[in-house]
Amino acid sequence: MWWILAAVVALAVGYWLLARPHRYWLEKGVKQGNPGFILGDNWGLVLGKQSLADMVMMVYNACPNTRYSGFYQFLLPTLLLKDPDLIKQITVKDFDHFLDHRNFIPEDCDPLWGKNLVALSGKKWHEMRTTLSPAFTSSKMKYMFTLISQSGEQFVKYFLQNDENLITVEMRDVFTRFTSDAIANTAFGVECDSLRDRENEFYLMGKEATNFTGVWKNLRIFGYLLMPKLFKLLKVTLFSKKVAEFFTNVVKSNIRSREKHGLVRPDMIHLLLEARKNGLKHEETELLQDTGFATAAESEFNKNPKNAKAEITDEDITSQALIFFFAGFDAVSSLMSFMSHELAVNPDVQTRLIEEVDATLEACEGKLTYEALLGMKYLDMVVSETLRKWPNSSAVDRVCTKPYTIEVKYPDERPIHLEKNDVVWLPIFGIHRDPQYYPEPDRFDPERFNDENKVNIKPYTYLPFGSGPRNCIGSRFALLETKTLFFYTLTHFEFVPVEKTQIPLVLSSKGINFVAENGFWLGLKRRSRI
Template identity: 45%
Template sequence: MIFIFITIALFLTLWWYLARSLNHWTRMGIKQTRPWIIFGNSFPTVFQRTSIPQFIQSIYNLYPYERYVGFYNFQSPVLMFRDPELIKEIAIRDFDHFTDRAAFVDPEADPLWSKNLLALKGERWKEIRNIVTPVFTSSKIKLIFDLIKENSEDLINYFQENNEEIVELDMNDVVKRFANDVIASATFGLKVNSLRERENKFYLMGKKITSFRGILTGIKFVLLQIYPKLLKLLGIKFLHKEAGKFFSDIIGDTIKMREEKNIVRPDVIHILMEAQKKRMQDSTEKSNISNLDIASQCLIFFFAGFETISTTLCFGMHELATNPDVQNKLREEILKTIKSGPLTYDTLLQMRYLDMVVSEILRKWPQFPFLDRVCTRPYVVDEKIQIKLDTEVWIPVYALHRDPQYFRDPDKFNPERFDPKKNTITPYTYLPFGLGPRSCIGNRFAIMEMKCFLFHLLSKYEIVPTEKTSIPMVLSKNIQLDSENGFWMGLKRI
């Protein structure tokens, strides 16, 4: 009897403690959600009851007149900033209070992931960013433009061999293969044609390492949040183990071959190898760059180039298929540009309507639905709310992009809202590549790749809906922003 009493008392004490921690924001006078014990507000996304963008928008819309709202990532309090001026302050003006991103993987458990720019913290992040940034300057992007153009032309030539008037296919598979070949060339220095060599290992391993779909993935994310040390003890990694080893081996072999044969390419590996050599020769440098550091940076660029760009392009093609007026206007600009001569990097940048279309795709379907930051120095909001060390804050990119206060009729695909002559975008409400020092350094590369792909595709084909096209779009409930029913559409010869 005493044992039962003690058990009940311990259970109630634990319950009280857990419940009290989920009133953190209420005790501070901040409006918050209604969280669940242990899971906080994360249950619907982890167990795929709702998509990440819809989850973010639901919290954002709870209190439309508040500048911020509190919620809980499992038991941890998170503050979502809704006000553009506050977003500017934490991301730019007071960045030194929010220099890091949240860590959801023990660095020792999966070093291949934890050493990339997205995961690094503090001084090491600054150090690596300064080294990698030169890869993505305009001059460097211009040098690799021909590689992307060549892959775009290979894609069109492949389709041109098919004599059917309309080819129906899931563009998700097509664009991932295109993006795979681009990143293989621009980052790894490899020539791959995944449309013709459909089972090539580079593509298959890329699919494995960038996929976070399925309920088992959701469970792994729960364990990463609640029991990170347990996963470390069990040897469970965030990244697919076989695929991670495959890419590490490729990079190691590439580095060895380039050193032995003195091969120079204007890509990520070369820039990092040069930084590695400099640090080994300079005794004043405090830290070196290992081959693992190089592999980790290349891997995060693969993530961005393979999954992020390809999914954004798929959403974009869906919009063009269901908005033929926009597609026709864009094609007119493309055909006019073709008449003026061969496509170059400079002429691509000068295409105003193409730029407007890509901007609208990124507004409606941002591949980073939110930005996260961690408080690294105590911070006071509105002269009364103190954010403690290690508290996580979110910037709700997807919700800002869908807020009618900032974007009129936000569900409508309307490139005209980005007409530079109108300039009606409220600052700090359009954030497809983030904001401040931790914004995406590969944004020029991503935009150029998207533009080059659309330019070549629309010059030869009209994108049309088919019976399998999901209208309206239904979002997947996976961790990644995706379509529930794939991206089926038709390519019609023009």
């Protein structure tokens, strides 16, 4: 019978070893929720019961009236930052203690992922960010506006050729085709028409690269969170070999062609090649107009040219172009999908926006200009409110790179000592849906961002593109792309609900992509002209 006793003891010890990590925050005097065994607070994601946004809301609301709280990504203790002043302290003032994101896939396992700006850490990240930063200024966006505008006109022309008065469309499908074409054009120097050529290789590769539904796709991410040593040993990659080879070949052949023939296009590859050849510098005076209220301002920390990367390889260019595509294909098309849905179910908002579109088109005599687009105040309000209600990222993380202490502010707190490699989270979705910052948070109300109200928004409670020097470098491009497409679309069509439209919209719990449960089905109704 001794073996039965030994088995019971072994099981008890094993359970204790696996359950004990979930007491980490309690032992530090930090409030936490009720993590599930082994899965922690990821249980809903793993079991397909919650979307990532739902999970963020769950941990955000688990411990009310606190500046921070603890939760667990499987066995990994993570500190959730809820107080705007604390978010500012950690992401801006004390940024040198929190330089990095958590890179769940090592560079030696997937170099194409490991070299991109999101995955790089420490000095490597700072060098690359400083190098790339001048390529994403407002003046560079104006430089690329012509290509984006061409993609917008091509998109609308496709639907204008349909004689039907009402065209039923799954919006995420058509918006990913637009973002694929726009980024292919502006980042890779490749012209596509994915609405007509629906099976073109560029679109299919982009769709595969950004699809995180299905068991194996999710296992690649959750596996590195749960068993990082095993997955590193197995060299599990984020991108398939087919995807990696395709984008590498596209970029390298493009570079060779330009260098051989002296070709110049107003796109991202040209800017990266210029950065490699001569280096890029921030203009002393930027354009007065920026891409909108949501634009993530570039930190002075990232502007010193002395910190720029000395050498930019073809692999560096490929990696940056791929993450640019990765983010744009999925995140921007999600923004567009949610915005079209909100316009369809809020016809008063759409009517007012169409009036501004018509007035702008008349003012620029039928030919949209960069300045006219960025002068559209109500359009900016609508985009800003969409990003408030449906931010591109439900949360972003920071990794503690050297020991740091969160000092006591209230009597019920204890000093929180963070060690190197500890992880903190900015729960963007939770903050944006917090009624103390945004009354009636589930209501779509662009007036939150009118001239009178937007100045009263508490700093660091609006974080659609993150915070501090490590914010999203592509915010200007995302906003410009979105505004351009909606201008051209609303010139000829309005969005209307159809039988397949899900009202209210429910987020999908399948995978980590930010998508609607039953898709974004809407009608494109041709506008009547008097």
